[in-house]
Amino acid sequence: MIAVLTGDIINSAGYKTVDWLPVLKNFFLKLGDTPxxxxxYRGDEFQIRIAAEKALEMAIQIKALIKTTKNLDVRIGIGLGDEDFRxxxxxESNGSAYQRSGRxxxxxxxxxxxLAIATGDPELDDTLNLMLKLGLDFMDSWSVVSAEIILMALVNPRASQKEVAEQFQIQQSAVSQRYKRARLDLVKELLNYYDKNYKNPRS
Known part of the structure; x- marks a missing residue:
């Protein structure tokens, strides 16, 4: 089983490509080679093949990355399944993961x-997508500052609050406040639930 993320950038027409594309490319290069x-492709759309266990965390990381540019956001369809043709x-590849992601x-x-996911298990999809819909209530509203702190927390999960404070040149007490405003606790709970349940789709 693999995961495919298919997405597009929201409000990209209001920005110069250089404002966001190099940052996204540099982020993707850490995942592997293109293509x-x-x-x-098509200016502001993308597709990624990734391990199933990393799918949701990667989608949230991409969302946080894009939202570090004010008024930009991203739409991502996650598909879990097989890869029949590479x-x-x-x-140019195909399989149930690709089809579910595109749909x-x-x-x-x-x-x-x-943001939504299709695993091939309707019951699991209903639960995960309800949780994602509720999560988007605050994730869609992340400020640039909140997006930056979430991205840092997910990309460098072992970083101490002191290290984060030094990175952002803020007081250590401010790190905890930013985590709370960005709802990092709920993001982690969502990722924990996904980690426990994505492996056992019913079909």
């Missing part, structure tokens, strides 16, 4: 929701 692991790039992104555009 084998990830591709950016092409020269992810956009999920299309539904997001219709429903004006920014």
């Amino acid at each position: 084998e692991v990830w591709e950016i 092409g020269a790039g992810v956009s 999920t992104l299309s539904l997001l555009k219709e429903r004006k929701i920014n």
